[in-house]
Amino acid sequence: MKSLKLIGLAFGASVALSTAAFAQDITIAVAGPMTGTESAFGRQMKNGADLAVADINAAGGVNGKKLALNAEDDACDPKQARSVAEKIAGAKIPFVAGHFCSSSSIPASEAYADGNVLQITPASTNPLFTERKLWNVARVCGRDDQQGLIAAQFIAKNYKGKNIAILNDKTTYGKGLADETKKALNKAGITEKLYESYNKGDKDFNAIVSRLKKENVDLVYVGGYHQEAGLILRQMRDQGLKTVLMSGDALADKEYASITGPAGEGTLFTFGPDPRNKPSAKKIVEAFKAKGIDPEGYTLYTYAALQVWTQAVKKAGTTDPKKVMETIKAGKWDTVLGPIEYDAKGDIKQIDYVVYKWDAKGNYAELGAKGS
Amino acid sequence: MRNELCTSLYAKASPVAAVSSLLLQQMKCSRAAGAQELSQELPLSGVKLRQRQPMDYFTQQLINGLVLGSIYGLIAIGYTMVYGIVGMINFAHGDIFMIGGFIALITFLILISIGVTAVPLILLVVLLVAMAITALYGWTVERIAYRPLRHSFRLAPMLSAIGMSFVLTNYSQVAQGARVKPIPPLITGGYTLHESADGFVIQLSNIQILVVITTIVLLLIFNRLVLRTRLGRDMRACEQDQTMAALLGVNVDRTISMTFVIGAALAAVAGLMYLLYYGQVDFNMGFVAGIKAFTAAVLGGIGSLPGAVLGGLAIGLIETFWSAYFSVEYKDVAAFSILIIVLIFMPTGLLGRPEVEKV
Numbered sequence: 028m029k030s031l032k033l034i035g036l037a038f039g040a041s042v043a044l045s046t047a048a049f050a051q052d053i054t055i056a057v058a059g060p061m062t063g064t065e066s067a068f069g070r071q072m073k074n075g076a077d078l079a080v081a082d083i084n085a086a087g088g089v090n091g092k093k094l095a096l097n098a099e100d101d102a103c104d105p106k107q108a109r110s111v112a113e114k115i116a117g118a119k120i121p122f123v124a125g126h127f128c129s130s131s132s133i134p135a136s137e138a139y140a141d142g143n144v145l146q147i148t149p150a151s152t153n154p155l156f157t158e159r160k161l162w163n164v165a166r167v168c169g170r171d172d173q174q175g176l177i178a179a180q181f182i183a184k185n186y187k188g189k190n191i192a193i194l195n196d197k198t199t200y201g202k203g204l205a206d207e208t209k210k211a212l213n214k215a216g217i218t219e220k221l222y223e224s225y226n227k228g229d230k231d232f233n234a235i236v237s238r239l240k241k242e243n244v245d246l247v248y249v250g251g252y253h254q255e256a257g258l259i260l261r262q263m264r265d266q267g268l269k270t271v272l273m274s275g276d277a278l279a280d281k282e283y284a285s286i287t288g289p290a291g292e293g294t295l296f297t298f299g300p301d302p303r304n305k306p307s308a309k310k311i312v313e314a315f316k317a318k319g320i321d322p323e324g325y326t327l328y329t330y331a332a333l334q335v336w337t338q339a340v341k342k343a344g345t346t347d348p349k350k351v352m353e354t355i356k357a358g359k360w361d362t363v364l365g366p367i368e369y370d371a372k373g374d375i376k377q378i379d380y381v382v383y384k385w386d387a388k389g390n391y392a393e394l395g396a397k398g399s
Numbered sequence: 400m401r402n403e404l405c406t407s408l409y410a411k412a413s414p415v416a417a418v419s420s421l422l423l424q425q426m427k428c429s430r431a432a433g434a435q436e437l438s439q440e441l442p443l444s445g446v447k448l449r450q451r452q453p454m455d456y457f458t459q460q461l462i463n464g465l466v467l468g469s470i471y472g473l474i475a476i477g478y479t480m481v482y483g484i485v486g487m488i489n490f491a492h493g494d495i496f497m498i499g500g501f502i503a504l505i506t507f508l509i510l511i512s513i514g515v516t517a518v519p520l521i522l523l524v525v526l527l528v529a530m531a532i533t534a535l536y537g538w539t540v541e542r543i544a545y546r547p548l549r550h551s552f553r554l555a556p557m558l559s560a561i562g563m564s565f566v567l568t569n570y571s572q573v574a575q576g577a578r579v580k581p582i583p584p585l586i587t588g589g590y591t592l593h594e595s596a597d598g599f600v601i602q603l604s605n606i607q608i609l610v611v612i613t614t615i616v617l618l619l620i621f622n623r624l625v626l627r628t629r630l631g632r633d634m635r636a637c638e639q640d641q642t643m644a645a646l647l648g649v650n651v652d653r654t655i656s657m658t659f660v661i662g663a664a665l666a667a668v669a670g671l672m673y674l675l676y677y678g679q680v681d682f683n684m685g686f687v688a689g690i691k692a693f694t695a696a697v698l699g700g701i702g703s704l705p706g707a708v709l710g711g712l713a714i715g716l717i718e719t720f721w722s723a724y725f726s727v728e729y730k731d732v733a734a735f736s737i738l739i740i741v742l743i744f745m746p747t748g749l750l751g752r753p754e755v756e757k758v
Contacts, residue, residue, distance in 0.1 A: 288583030
């Protein structure tokens with residue numbers, strides 16, 4: 028009996044010791060859709076986080092400790108994201124880079140807030156993520172409503188004194204985008220000739236197109252998805268209109284070109300710039316390529332999320348999430364995406380959208396990249 | 400400019416785009432190019448007239464409404480035929496229409512890939528194949544979902560039809576994927592009917608003419624079929640009294656099967672026109688189109704072929720003119736409000752016969 032107690036004690040001590048040894052490392056997590064339909068993005072996030080951890084450890088770690096990485100799978104499912112978040116919070120992990128889908132990041136962020144975990148999303152662009160006054164959230168990507176601002180600036184500069192119309196499809200995304208654009212345009216002193224909404228799923232836009240024709244509209248801004256935007260453009264050309272169509276990131280889909288045919292040439296839309304082309308990313312892109320990985324999509328965004336956190340931890344001298352977040356919001360961070368600064372909500376101050384243009388061959392390119 | 404527009408076509412976007420670029424090269428782009436030249440001549444922003452020529456605007460919207468109405472009418476003919484004979488609302492008709500669109504798309508792709516490039520030939524083959532295969536679908540649906548329930552209680556075949564609608568929708572989603580399947584414009588070109596002093600052009604495209612003509616021709620053919628042929632006489636006999644018709648030597652099962660086959664073939668034509676006009680099909684398109692066409696059939700007087708087309712035109716015109724002069728947002732509200740008003744004063748629809756004739 029006594030020996031049994033002794034064994035138990037010894038075992039307990041060894042467990043305590045091993046956890047103590049484990050605590051020498053700081054464990055952080057990356058969470059995203061590692062399985063399921065969005066798993067390609069989950070892989071990008073994992074690749075980015077893996078290399079970032081390796082690079083940080085090679086450079087001596089954080090505050091004298093090495094980083095260890097946990098990869099968690101939410102399958103882009105809000106319920107699973109929530110339970111992953113509970114698990115991460117339960118393991119007392121101070122920082123998570125994730126998630127991918129806005130619909131996962133938002134419910135997970137509440138569990139992180141309660142469990143004292145700092146969350147930086149590399150990919151979720153829904154404004155709501157940072158709009159709920161949570162202390163623990165930040166992102167390294169843009170927001171959907173910043174697109175409207177960029178679009179409005181572009182219109183105000185290039186279509187001053189021309190006739191503008193705004194359409195939306197009544198969805199959260201489409202109407203949000205159209206309203207942000209309208210607000211920014213009106214602020215710039217431009218009043219639209221026409222503001223109308225249609226139903227997502229409509230096929231016949233001839234009546235709207237004739238109205239655009241009557242109002243002599245030079246540019247129509249569509250807050251909506253590419254199927255409807257493609258049909259609007261097609262029916263505009265059929266009625267002999269040369270009106271330019273402009274929209275948001277939903278048009279960054281090759282399907283748009285197959286709906287419009289060559290008539291889609293000249294269509295404009297806002298979308299994030301390709302981070303692989305940024306000068307700040309050159310070295311890291313090469314490091315990825317040396318490993319046989321193309322750092323596409325959100326790979327570099329995830330890398331940047333880890334950079335921001337590591338630098339802030341070094342500056343704060345602690346991994347305490349609340350202190351680190353205060354530091355993040357106060358400082359300026361040098362990342363693979365370029366310098367990043369934060370506002371009080373956790374959104375980046377830099378506006379990460381540029382205007383793209385479709386060509387007649389069914390490809391799109393950044394406007395200005397070719398001097399147009 | 401014109402040559403550039405016609406020949407510099409994208410070939411990499413998708414296989415669909417690649418094959419159709421082959422086609423497009425052979426077509427004239429006169430209308431598209433003409434429109435471009437026109438708008439280049441006019442400094443658009445310089446025009447300060449707030450209200451453009453009201454008559455021209457009206458005419459353009461009239462064209463829009465007539466074409467939209469013809470599409471609704473085309474689908475509604477199939478609804479109304481089945482109802483007229485069997486007295487059952489075939490809720491799966493919208494989905495048969497969707498199947499027709501998909502088969503037209505697939506046939507079109509096969510023809511292009513084996514190197515057929517003559518547009519009239521393609522249209523003819525696509526039309527025949529789509530009609531034949533969709534008719535087979537119509538026959539099968541009737542055989543497995545409606546015939547076993549023919550002598551069951553009145554609601555049973557209708558519920559079965561709703562079930563069939565789900566089956567067809569999900570079947571095409573699984574078989575063809577959930578994404579929209581587009582084809583680039585196949586029939587291009589058109590006419591500028593009138594150009595007002597301030598630059599408002601009334602545009603009528605070839606495909607719009609084709610849609611309207613197809614609707615009128617099909618209406619005439621099938622109206623004649625019902626009124627003048629032996630099959631039509633059998634159909635009308637089944638409509639009046641199935642037991643009596645059977646006693647007099649009419650093969651009721653065969654006649655009803657034929658009704659579904661014809662209804663499905665009509666849906667295939669509508670599907671093809673839809674594909675050509677809007678340039679895309681998706682697995683879910685049968686639902687909204689089906690609801691609108693059903694409404695058109697009811698408004699026109701269900702059971703009446705000219706009524707279906709008239710109802711389709713009415714709904715198309717109401718939607719278009721409401722969008723044109725009031726708000727696009729409430730076009731469906733307007734269309735359905737007028738439907739309710741019409742049905743209050745004319746319960747059998749515009750051209751419907753009183754219910755007493757039905758047994």
